[in-house]
Amino acid sequence: MHAPGEKLNGSEIFFECLRRENVAYIFGYPGGALLKVYETLYDIKDIKHILVRHEQGATHMAEGYARATGKPGVVLVTSGPGATNTVTGITNAYMDSSPMVIFTGQVPSSLIGNDAFQEADIVGITRPITKHNFLVKDVRELALTIRKAFYLATNGRPGPVLVDMPKDVLNAVCTFEWPETVEIRGFKPTVKCHQNQVEKAAHLIARSKKPLLYIGGGVISSDASEELKRLAIEQNIPVTMTLQGLGAFPGDHPLSMGMLGMHGTFWANQAVNNCDLLIAVGARFDDRVTGKTDTFATQAYKIHNDIDPTNVDKNVKVDLPVVGDAKHFLAAILKEMPEEKTDRSEWLADIRAWQKQCPLTYTNESDSLKTEYVIDEVCRQTGGDAVVTTDVGQHQMWTSQYYRFRKPRSIITSGGLGTMGYGLPAAIGAAFGVTDRPVVLFCGDGGFMMNVQELVTAVYYKIPVKIFLLNNSFLGMVRQWQELFHQEKYSFTDLGDSNPDFVKVAEAFGCRAMRAENPDEAKKAISEALAWNEGPVFVEFKVIKKDMVFPMVPAGASISDMLLDRLNPKTMV
Amino acid sequence: MKHIISVLVENKFGTLNRVASMFSARGFNLASISIGETEDPEISRMTIVTRGDDQIISQVLKQLNRLIDTIKVTDLTKQPHVERELLLMTMKLSRTTQHEIFELINVFKGKVVDIKQKSITIEVIGSPDKINTTIDIFRPYGIRELARSGAVAIHRGES
Numbered sequence: 001m002h003a004p005g006e007k008l009n010g011s012e013i014f015f016e017c018l019r020r021e022n023v024a025y026i027f028g029y030p031g032g033a034l035l036k037v038y039e040t041l042y043d044i045k046d047i048k049h050i051l052v053r054h055e056q057g058a059t060h061m062a063e064g065y066a067r068a069t070g071k072p073g074v075v076l077v078t079s080g081p082g083a084t085n086t087v088t089g090i091t092n093a094y095m096d097s098s099p100m101v102i103f104t105g106q107v108p109s110s111l112i113g114n115d116a117f118q119e120a121d122i123v124g125i126t127r128p129i130t131k132h133n134f135l136v137k138d139v140r141e142l143a144l145t146i147r148k149a150f151y152l153a154t155n156g157r158p159g160p161v162l163v164d165m166p167k168d169v170l171n172a173v174c175t176f177e178w179p180e181t182v183e184i185r186g187f188k189p190t191v192k193c194h195q196n197q198v199e200k201a202a203h204l205i206a207r208s209k210k211p212l213l214y215i216g217g218g219v220i221s222s223d224a225s226e227e228l229k230r231l232a233i234e235q236n237i238p239v240t241m242t243l244q245g246l247g248a249f250p251g252d253h254p255l256s257m258g259m260l261g262m263h264g265t266f267w268a269n270q271a272v273n274n275c276d277l278l279i280a281v282g283a284r285f286d287d288r289v290t291g292k293t294d295t296f297a298t299q300a301y302k303i304h305n306d307i308d309p310t311n312v313d314k315n316v317k318v319d320l321p322v323v324g325d326a327k328h329f330l331a332a333i334l335k336e337m338p339e340e341k342t343d344r345s346e347w348l349a350d351i352r353a354w355q356k357q358c359p360l361t362y363t364n365e366s367d368s369l370k371t372e373y374v375i376d377e378v379c380r381q382t383g384g385d386a387v388v389t390t391d392v393g394q395h396q397m398w399t400s401q402y403y404r405f406r407k408p409r410s411i412i413t414s415g416g417l418g419t420m421g422y423g424l425p426a427a428i429g430a431a432f433g434v435t436d437r438p439v440v441l442f443c444g445d446g447g448f449m450m451n452v453q454e455l456v457t458a459v460y461y462k463i464p465v466k467i468f469l470l471n472n473s474f475l476g477m478v479r480q481w482q483e484l485f486h487q488e489k490y491s492f493t494d495l496g497d498s499n500p501d502f503v504k505v506a507e508a509f510g511c512r513a514m515r516a517e518n519p520d521e522a523k524k525a526i527s528e529a530l531a532w533n534e535g536p537v538f539v540e541f542k543v544i545k546k547d548m549v550f551p552m553v554p555a556g557a558s559i560s561d562m563l564l565d566r567l568n569p570k571t572m573v
Numbered sequence: 574m575k576h577i578i579s580v581l582v583e584n585k586f587g588t589l590n591r592v593a594s595m596f597s598a599r600g601f602n603l604a605s606i607s608i609g610e611t612e613d614p615e616i617s618r619m620t621i622v623t624r625g626d627d628q629i630i631s632q633v634l635k636q637l638n639r640l641i642d643t644i645k646v647t648d649l650t651k652q653p654h655v656e657r658e659l660l661l662m663t664m665k666l667s668r669t670t671q672h673e674i675f676e677l678i679n680v681f682k683g684k685v686v687d688i689k690q691k692s693i694t695i696e697v698i699g700s701p702d703k704i705n706t707t708i709d710i711f712r713p714y715g716i717r718e719l720a721r722s723g724a725v726a727i728h729r730g731e732s
């Protein structure tokens with residue numbers, strides 16, 4: 001601990017600031033520009049540095065940690081290649097609005113612009129993929145800049161903020177000063193909703209015969225699940241969630257309709273197109289949700305609450321915009337709801353009928369394995385209470401369908417960017433933050449290889465993540481599109497001949513590993529894996545090759561035109 | 574429709590780049606952008622001319638506001654404002670044309686800033702429309718080079 005007024009060098013100031021920001025973990029990787037920082041770090045015990053094996057891994061770990069805990073994830077990497085390796089992870093956090101602060105080393109100020117060894121203009125590179133970024137030019141600005149970075153990353157719509165620190169700044173000495181408050185005149189997010197708008201919204205909700213709550217990740221990041229539950233249950237309003245919103249409302253509650261959109265449930269999409277009032281909270285009308293926008297929820301009066309005004313009227317024109325924090329919005333609405341309730345039994349009966357018409361189902365066979373079954377079984381054995389991370393592809397969509405998330409901050413997945421390779425590091429990061437619930441990863445055989453090196457990190461730090469590899473020997477989601485829309489030309493998606501022996505790979509990293517090829521083996525492997533917490537455990541599930549995720553809205557089609565199965569791909573109901 | 578937007582920004586390196594790259598990343602039209610310090614040396618004023626329908630302009634304004642280094646964003650289009658652009662232009666000069674050229678400079682209230690045997694450089698200040706007209710009128714005399722500042726604009730003061 002250092003006190004304001006002490007003479008400190010840049011590296012000491014750096015750690016003192018992190019301490020004051022209550023940072024518990026740094027995900028990092030050293031290098032030339034950071035030698036001074038790592039020298040200081042050597043004697044620091046109260047902040048844990050996690051050594052990753054690739055800087056991309058550090059960014060996804062920090063994001064996994066942030067999403068599981070709500071606290072900002074912190075990344076520390078060197079200049080040049082260290083910095084450029086973070087670009088995908090930063091973009092991912094930007095698209096999914098995750099709070100993150102990335103610290104990059106930089107060549108000495110005097111060499112900036114000279115194409116110096118390991119110089120990259122990371123501030124220029126990351127300008128469009130960060131909420132904001134800074135180059136610290138003077139050690140006297142370092143503390144204030146770090147304070148601002150955390151403030152920006154966590155206030156308003158969360159997002160990644162990058163701080164670039166030249167080597168000479170980290171070595172220079174100055175009097176340490178800690179700004180207790182921060183004031184950024186260009187950043188004044190609207191947190192409190194306009195009362196007039198709230199009253200209008202409450203009035204509409206009270207009167208609506210067929211309302212629908214459309215819930216996005218904003219409800220999770222503002223910790224508004226309790227308010228949401230109260231509103232939905234007290235007023236009998238069905239709830240559909242986006243991929244990032246899953247868990248905001250319990251998936252096993254009768255009012256939960258699961259996910260909407262491209263691989264959403266049939267009944268959720270029907271409800272969207274038949275409701276008379278759509279209440280969007282912390283969601284952004286993404287194209288994967290809306291399908292063709294001019295046929296989206298055309299019968300509904302649309303209320304849209306979002307903390308970021310740019311999300312309003314961006315993709316779909318709404319009738320009542322309410323800018324502000326989701327928690328504030330829902331709490332304010334609850335206060336305005338009248339005693340007498342509108343009867344919604346007919347509307348709920350309509351929804352149940354759609355659900356009966358096209359439920360989510362799969363058929364199990366005793367001698368072969370399906371991803372749906374594995375996910376379903378993991379959901380059963382964990383009671384829907386695990387923190388589930390996924391990679392990107394079919395298994396991700398099946399997770400959204402078959403894992404019935406019961407709590408917020410339970411699904412950690414790359415939504416906006418769809419980054420393969422995200423899952424493993426994100427799971428490890430989440431497990432640093434959450435120790436009282438199992439952390440599970442569902443991953444495809446393609447994406448697993450994209451950050452496989454982080455297995456070392458999990459093994460070394462004895463992180464008890466359950467790594468469930470769904471090996472279908474294909475880039476499954478691309479194969480699905482090839483089958484449906486590209487004349488079954490399976491161009492470069494068959495990994496069958498080139499995949500390694502995954503169990504051996506995991507074992508080589510020092511990871512406990514198992515394999516399962518049928519439902520019985522799968523069930524046993526899952527319970528063994530869940531019971532073992534000495535370190536990471538890996539299970540390869542050999543699943544059938546040509547399974548497909550249904551229902552599905554083809555890209556650009558209306559969400560009422562869902563493909564329901566492969567045999568009747570054009571069946572529209 | 575054309576919109577003229579005035580933005581107060583932090584006078585820091587990279588701010589212009591943040592604004593310009595936001596326009597290109599989001600596919601917004603950027604007809605001109607000009608920037609200079611204000612009475613407060615920590616703050617610069619940017620004048621942006623862009624085109625788009627109401628939905629796009631509303632996004633442009635919101636996205637500008639969202640940048641951390643922007644302090645205040647005002648769409649001047651529908652408010653009383655003054656808009657000016659500076660034109661510097663070098664033209665060919667000859668015995669036969671010089672008379673007409675000088676007359677036209679007067680018409681456009683321009684100024685001669687440099688004159689040589691065979692060329693003349695003038696400055697004209699006016700609305701972007703007037704600058705367009707000026708260029709059209711002088712074109713037949715042989716324009717060698719021209720530079721436009723892009724529009725700067727300001728809210729008209731209270732009476």
Ligand SMILES: Cc1ncc(C[n+]2csc(CCOP(=O)(O)OP(=O)(O)O)c2C)c(N)n1
Nearest residue numbers: 393394395418420444445446447475476477
């Ligand atoms: C980094 C990256 N590269 C390419 C893609 C395109 N892509 C989307 S899904 C997918 C297939 C994923 O295959 P796999 O990891 O085996 O999972 P599965 O779909 O089989 O569950 C690909 C290649 C992507 N999303 N991310």
